[in-house]
Amino acid sequence: MKLADLAVLAGVSTATVSRALAGHSSVNTKTRDRIRALAREHDVRPNQLARNLRMKNTGAIGLVLPLGHARTQHLTDPxxxxxxxxxxxxxxxxxYDILLSRVIPDADDWLERVVDSGRIDGLLLVGQSDQFAVIERVAQRYRPLVVWGAHRDGQHHLTIGSDNVxxxxMxxxxxxxxxxxxxxxxGDPAPPEFADRLAGFAAAAGEAGLACEVLATPMMPEIVHAAVAERLGQGPAPDAIFAASDVAAMSVLRALAEAGIDVPGTTAVVGYDDVTLAAHTSPSLTTIRQDLAIGAGLMVDRLLKRIAGEPAESAIVPPSLIARQSA
Structure with missing residues (x-):
């Protein structure tokens, strides 16, 4: 049965049937319920994709993790x-439906391909990786794009993120x-968020008259562990280590334990993120918390405003120190 046949049964126009099945407010509740009941009875299912194309929306939001700097990183990261x-x-x-993707940029137009696919109404990017310039270019012409990441003066793309500096x-x-x-x-000092964490750490150290050694390493746990273990074998251990993330900090704790270095007696360790596991390491991890519940709320709020054509600006979520046993 087609929509036109259902319209005859309901005694209304085909357009009214279409609007009723789409839940449009222009059709009163009684009529809408009667049409939906008839549709169920006769197994009438309007083509959702065709309706979305006519209405110029898909009912889906893209959720993308771009991995330019850390291609082996996984969505299983806490x-x-x-x-x-x-x-x-x-x-x-x-x-909304969700279109989740882990993207390893293979060409300069990877983001254009995502936003121009016709499959989404808007896009949330989790992280900037080393793709800042690409995101900037696309954001100048594609408005419903919100990024979790660092903010730079004068940038075009809308970001929500922690005050990493x-x-x-802290x-x-x-x-x-x-x-x-x-x-x-x-950690890896290249991505904007990690670069800002290092900048804040080094600035505070400098103001106290202290140097800040940088052990630059990709952020995969095993690689962090190997880099720290190698460094510990080369000379005296630092008496304080700040890791760019909690996952990296856990690899630091493992390397220190294997080297027989007491935490926090000899070396204090601080992470960043306050993932759930941070409270359950041994010793428990002192860390900098990003309030992800607030951040996620801001990202969705700003994206929906952009989709509706309303103004929306970047926002910074204040971090907080969570003091535990490691420092």
Whole structure:
């Protein structure tokens, strides 16, 4: 049975049937319920994709993790899982389907291919990776795009993210207040968020008259572990280590334990993110918390405003120090 046949049964126009099945407010509740009951009885299912194309919306939001700098990283990373979970819950509550993708940029137009696919109404990017310039270019002509990441003066793309510079400062101030003088940063200093964490950490160290050693390493756990183990074998251990993420900090804790170095007696360790596992390491991990529930809410709010054609601006979520046993 076609919509026109259903319209005859219901005694209304085909357009009214179409609007009723789409839940349009222009059809009164009684008529809408009667048409939907007839549709169920006669197994009438309007072509959702065709209707979406006519209405110029898909009912779906893209959720993309771009991996330009860390191609072997997975969605199973606790930080990504937590943020993606919050975002997915909020989008489903608002009636959207989710198109989830882990993208390894293979060409300069990878983001254009995502936003021009016709499959989504808007896009949430989780992280900037090393794709800042690509995101900037696309954001100048594609408005419903919101990014979890760092903000730079004058940038075009809308970001929600932690104040990473302030977070780095908090980490340094914590260990310096504990009398630590040989400070080290562990992580990849290239992505904007990690670069800001290092900048805040190094600035606070410099203001205290202290140097900041940088152990630059890709962020995969096994690689972080190997890099820290190698460094510990080359000379005296630093008495404070700030890792660019909690997952990296857990690899630091493992390497220190294997080298027989006491935490926090000899070396204090601070992470970043406050993932659930941070409270369950041994010793429990002192870290800088990003409030991902607030951040996810801001991302979805700003995206829906952009989809509706309303103004929406970037926002920064203040970080906080979560003091535990490791520092």
């Amino acid at each position: 930080f990504f899982l937590t943020l993606l979970g919050f975002l997915a819950d909020l989008l489903v509550e608002r009636g 302030a977070g780095g400062r 980490a340094a101030e914590r260990v310096i207040a504990g009398g630590r003088k040989r400070l080290m940063f562990v």
